[in-house]
Amino acid sequence: MALPSTSTTTQDLYTKWTRISDDNLTLNDVHEILDPIADDLWVAAACIDRLLNDVVLTRSLLELGLKRTEAASERSRRVYESPPSGADGEEEGVPGSSTWSEERKRVAALASYYRDEPADAQLCHLRTIFLDRLDRLDAYVQILDELPEVEGSGEDIDEEWEDDPWADEKPATTTKALLPIPLSSLLVDDLLSLVFVFVTTEYFVAARIVLERFHSAIWPYRFSILENIPEHTPASQYRDLLPGIDSSGDAERKPTLPFEKASTSWLQDRGAQDALAESHVPLQPSTQAFDSTTPSHDQVLSSDQLSAWYRERVEFIADCGFVDSALSLVQHAASQGVIGLDELGEELSLLARLVYDVPLPDDEDAEQDWNLGRWKSLAPSEVIRAYLASSTSDTIVRDIHRLVMPYLFVMESRAERSGNPDPALPNRLLYEYILQAPLDIVLAVFEGSKPTLPPAQRLIKDDEDMARLALACLYGSDSLHEWPTMSRIFECLPAWDTPEDDDEADEVDTTISSLGAFVTPSTTRPRCTPSDLLLFFKPLPFSSLSRALDVLDVHLESGEILARWSVPAPLRWFLQSNGNIMEQRSWANRMARRAGGSEDQLSSQEDWEWLLEDILKLAGSGDSELRGAFCLLSRDDVTRIFFGGLLSAARFDIAKKLLVSRKANLQLSSSVVEEICLAASQEFYDNASSGNYHSGDMKLAHECLNVARPSDRIQRQRDFIEATSRLCSYNLSSRPGMPITPIEIRLTKDRLSLISRVLSSNTDSYKHTQLILDLVNMLGFRGDVVAEVKTLAMLADTALQAEDFDRAFETSERMVSTVLNFRAGSASGTEDPKVQEASEVCWVACYQLGRQQEFHDVAKKLLLLGRALELCPPDQLTDVLTARRRLEQEDTEERQARLHSRQRGSRNTRSRKHAANTNGSIGTLASRLHELRMPDLHLGGSPMVGAPDAAALAEKAFRAAANFSFSDFSARGRSLISDATRERSSSRGDSHARRESGGEVSAQAQRVLSKGLGWLLGDEE
Template sequence: MDAQSYDRWNATTDDELTAEKVDELLSDVEDDLWVAAACADRLHNDPSVQRVILAKGISRTAGAMRRVKAASRRTIPAAEDGATQNEAEGDKVHLDERDARLLAFRALFQRRMDRVNTYVEMAAQTPSTKEGVSSEPVAAAANDDPWDEGDPWDDDGASGSSGAHAPPTLSTFPFPLRAFLDEDILQFALQLASLVHFGALRILMLRHSTELQPYRFAILEAIPEHAHPSESSNLLPIYDFSLQCETLRKGEPWRDVPDWSESDEARAILRANHVPEVDTPQTHLALSRLDTPLSADDLAVWYRNRAQQIEQSAGLVDVALAYVQHGASQGLPRLDEFGEELSLLARLVYDATGTELDESEDWSMERWQAMDISTIVDAYLKRSTSETIVGDIKRLVMPYLYVLEARCERAGSPDPGLLTRFLYEYILSAPLTLVASIFDASKPTLSLAHRLIQKDEDIARLALACLYGSNSLDQWATMSQIFECLPAWDGVATGDDGAETQTTLISLTNFVTPTTAQTECTPSDLFIFFTPLPAVALSRALDVLDVHLESGEILARWGVPAPLRWFIRGAQDYEQQRAWATRMARRAANNGRNLGDEKEWSSLLTDMLKLASGGQGGIKAAFGLLSKDEVIRIFFSGILSSGQFETAKFLLRTSPVVRSLKPDVIEGLCLTASREFYDNASSGNLHHGEMKLAYECLSVAPSTPKIRKEREFIEATSRICSFNVMSRPGVPILPLEIRMVEDRLSLVARVLSSNEDAYKHTEVILDLVAKLGFKGDIAAEIKAFAMLADSAIQAENFTKAAEICLRMVHKVADLKPSNGGARPAAGVLTSSQEAVEVSWQKCFQLGRQSEYSDVRKKMILLGHALEMCPRENTLDVLAVWRRLEGEYVESQKRGGGMIPDHRDHRGGRSRRRTLGSPALRSHPSSDHLSPATLVGPETAAMAARTLNRVAANFPFSVGSRAQYRNGNNADPPGSTRSAGLDVSSHAKHAFARGVGWLIGVDDEESGHAQS
């Protein structure tokens, strides 16, 4: 029967096994040991079935326990208290093997029955929502449960309320029953802690405190760092202030009196009879076991370490703070200050404006403790706005500073000025928009209890420092808002002469002036300056600030804002004021104002004059060092410099203030503006760009000689640039380079050298010379003629060159000196004399040109050269003349020979003509043409005068042939210019004969002339 029952038992699956089935299968089995083994071997997930199995096992082992207990009583006398005297005496008890094994099974069944009851109770405490994680208080078994202290954070008193949720099913519990019965209970406790099943964990530790109490801290540390301690408060250690140590919670086991099979006596007997104890596995984790309560210091260290671990690894400052607060609420020592730090850090992390949007900053207690006070204040207010700054200071900064003050007092070194010092430090470094809100919350009209800054003098000092220390150029409305919040000391005597104002202003000017040691004053530096000033000086400083703010608003309105400190630096600086006034006038004009809107321009001029006027008490505005007339000139100059010429003309016609400018002032302003455009021009074309503005600017002023001269120079510049004159290869000349040329006639030479045909446009070049500033300057015109002739000669257009030379000679006649041709000492030449010099040289150069065939023109040119040349060059000119004469006479002797005709204007090779050509027949007596007839009476007269002049000053000796040779043509044989001849009558005779021939007399007459 037992074998059949055994087979039926094994064949029945867990799904088929029920409480009735258990009783049916095991009731008929007589072998208690087999039934006990079957009950120990079978684990079921249904608590009701498992209870029946365990109850069956307990009932079948009851007889064995009685027999073993009776045997132990006979062998080991009982002590008065019913306990064994010595466990070692268990060796004296000799048991039947079956009874010993049944006794071991009974102890197992008792423990498993307790676990089944615990499992059922834990499952009842596990909610079925939110993945099994409890967010509600854990239900208590009774009001006097030592494990349920209530939730100190629960304002609704929900702790201990068992009716908050409907009882969940066993399927919601995270572990099956059979696993719970067969595994280490400490492992389950750790897993429940990690899964934040605090209700189940509390029951487990309550019912099995003997096994789990030594590992209570290991279980608490298994709780996730994100879990708030309010959820596990009935699991946290308890501190007994009276005993100054930890209080261990008392457990509530299922059985007040353990079964005898679980006693130490029974275990000793089983070990003595070599019967192994049947039990669930024990823990093999390397966890520290703590059986005794912790001291107050050790418990405080645990709370602190737990908070630090959470804060460092998870960054959950609020959770860390809750742990510290829980420990501190029990009176644990040395947690208050650390709790303060965490509380202040939590305010920064969670309460500061906008911190929830910043995920990049890694806030930690280590970083917090390394930060100085100013940095922490800045961090609290980093994202404050003008709407939230006041509330953030009251809610975050003030409590923090109060804590620091309290710590200083506790440390025995009170610092009553700490709060104002760091608050003022922040204000001095904050943006003006935030500062304005702070001052608005500190207005003298508010009660002291509601003011952030309570002292009127401090408000004035801070405002002056913040405003004069700001570099802002566009916050004038905010600055005015700050000014409106400042106090007014009606009862302060300020005086009438403005001496205090000037003293304060001069001192402030010296303080803010940059030095090598400090380039710029900060608001903190300025606050130091204003700190010792009394109410009188502060009141006068506020008066100065009022004027400066008004000036700043005016400058900003016209597009030339200046930082407020500039008004202090420029108060005694004329050049700065003038420069800024110039910027104001030019910027306003460049902003595209309506040219016909007189009101707009009048408004600008009115504002500029207002800035130049003085205020009450000697307080001057931004342009206080400039006179009215100077401001008007700057205003008008700004209009001109911006190219608003129509506006300038309009104002000259309509504005009485502008019309007060004198004509010479208007002329000077127009010339200055025009030259500025000219110098900045990148092209000389007067129809485009800056050069066009330079030209048109001159139309504003009435036409005067200076204006006309400047206009002509601009026209000349445009003409020069039109000839493509280069500054260097490939780079056109700039107008500024043209103005910087000292010898402007050299520009004409550059024009001629840059253009092969430019010499053909004689009148254009002469007009250019005149517009370059040489109008009426005959010497300059002569030099220009010489340049033109030189260009024509280089182009081999000798006809044009001769024409130009003859025009040049006529100009020389106007320069002829009245003393009969006397010349200054060598090396001392005037411009006129230089013109004469270049004239005879050009005539001489063209007259001796061998390729030029017009003999008559050449003879005329040589005659003019002979008349104008210095004495020392007379023989050179005569030598060329004699050679030309010889060539002509030879052609006459050959009779009917060809004479060279002049080239055409294109400079081509000459054609030969006979003496009977129309060109010669037109001259009288052309068949017997003498030199005198050829050159004409004027040339003969010039030669006669030259003879008399030269003969009277003839040198004592004549140099070698090389001394007089200026060209490649050698003198003919027998010339009077033979080398090595001494001065003698023969030389004079030869010279006179040559000159006489030139003027048309024979040898005899020439001799008479000599004598």
């Protein structure tokens, strides 16, 4: 502030005072400079203007200022305390009138005095500031004295000896904590702001001292101060600042001041301050007022209001995540008599256990941030899972006792307080957790609930509940590999002795059957949970539970056996398959096969005998009540399944040994062994990717047949395997680029088509007739004449396509011979369908080769067409005759051309040859016409479907007769008789004889033809 002007005699003192800095000012300077100056207002202003951080200098200045303002204070006090005169006015409302109070008159008089003496007004105002600063200085000194000490290491050690290895450990030193603000700020700053700084920086001692010394000014803002305290700070550190309930219990307790201020003055009263304000004298420095926006509570709060404030503050702190701070605040409130926070305290206590006593999981993330809002949103079951989320099998029992049991007790107490007692609530919540826990946790819980333990230590105290929980957890589990754990759970259960009762046994069987249907998945319930199973077991009486535990024991043993052989099944499977023989047989097959096909394949006979023993054990011991996994399968069934699995593992040497082993005692007949071997061989065959029976699955399919005794079926299967191998060697393909597989060969409906593919894909294969026929026999056609004929026909056709006519003729002759022998040996003759089928194939093959233009051996072709005439059906006779006549005509024309080029021979010789040939042709024609006498064409009979009627045949016959050239018969005869006959005929008779012979032949031909035509017209003669 600006200092008042003075006379020039003291100007040097003024100048000296203003030039001394605060850092260089000493106590002597204060007295040497200010004491000689007579102007009290200037000296007081000089003391106010200096703001120092030194306590002694500050106190000296304040005391000097009080001394210099004391005279003005006394003068003003005398004016204020003197009786007011009433002569100044009589009107109402005028100062000094009778309507004014005595206090108002005093204030008016003092204000008037101040207006007349502004210097005294200034000095009195400065005196109030000195008094306030002196109080703040005392508070600062008290704060310094009560600040806690903090530990620190000595820092004044010589750096040269800092690393001295022989030096003792540096002793810890303690120092006073430093205030966050200096003394100069404490003297002039707003007190409420200072308290905010103290509580924000957790200097609660300083805040308490300021609040105690300036209680009247700061107390209305007590709640704003508390709300500025950091949320993480425990209430125990600022308990002196927190409000409480008075002894009546109805309102907030207003704290009593521990002491009175050391420096007081009448100028600090309301009247003196009003007088200064009404004097309108400029007052410097002006006092700082509190922030008007800061909420204040001038009146004490009621008990409910204070409880609501505590609740709001606690919930805010808890929602910020500082559960321990919120809990400590609730506990302090309870100690101060605040009511209505019990349930909130319970919630915070339980939440604090979760936050601070439960280890953090390894996969900690943001979701693990707990607050009161999230806690209140949890269901009781979720709270229990949260408590035990990080528990292991080693800690679960301790964690339940330490964390869950207190929570369950609180839940039960709340239910009672609400008027809805639920004694079963703790067990229900605990059981719900157990039903959803993994088996290792369940085991630990059951071990902590053994009947041998004292009741107070047991988690599950009811033995029947233990049995129900165990049955529900085990049958509801999907585990396939925790059989030791499940067995240990069973061992923890109580052992009950129940009397044998047939009726109860039947009831148990019914219960197990019902349970199997209950656990079977359905559209409404895809999976039966342990909770569902507990509902099923809950109404069961003691005796049923005991018997159910006996069944569980058998199922656990069965489960261990299945797991031992790499075919584990969930425990509920034993219930589902209890009455399903197909399911049991399927699992037995899986057991026998997977045990032999696993990586640790059984290598010795003893191992396979062990497997057989276990399979028989699973089939049951004959006890109808305690049935194993394969209880519906007989010994013969499981033995067959076992032996099939042994063969599927390709352990044929062990299979042969076990068949004769007395220890194994398989008791399988030869026919059964044969059947199993054939099935195993076919399985290997179907799985083979290559047809070579010297390697891979085909080799196993072939070797598997050696286990059984030789038989026709075994030999047929062996032949078929060898035939498959031979077919694959011809490089047959199922589609371009894909070799044919064995299973495709087996599934081929017409296996002769495979022969056709062999012949079409291999150019020289038709030359190996016997090899192809052997292949046909091995394909399953041994003794099948029709298949043989068809094969020969395919061979002849392939040779024909290759223009190897000689081999085609030889094959055809063999085919004809086979058919004729077959016809002769058939009991039904030509009526046999197979004979007809073979004849059909044969005559068509002969007909095709006989009419082949590139085949120039006419004699052989005529012979083939003759065989075709002999074997073909009547409706095909015309076509064959036409082909034969054409062939004969062509041969005749060819021969005539050759004869014209030669020297003409004797006419008689030609005549004899002509007659002889004609006679032969007429005989053949007569024979064929006789064969045409079919019952279907008999007068009065029913014509054959597709055959020409009598009129048509007659018409054809007459047309043939009209155009018939008997010279053709001579040519035909020449083609059939031997060369020796032709030589003898050429040397005979004269021309007359030839003519006579020719006439006889012509007459004979006419008679035969007439007879044939008559037959066609229906004449039996």
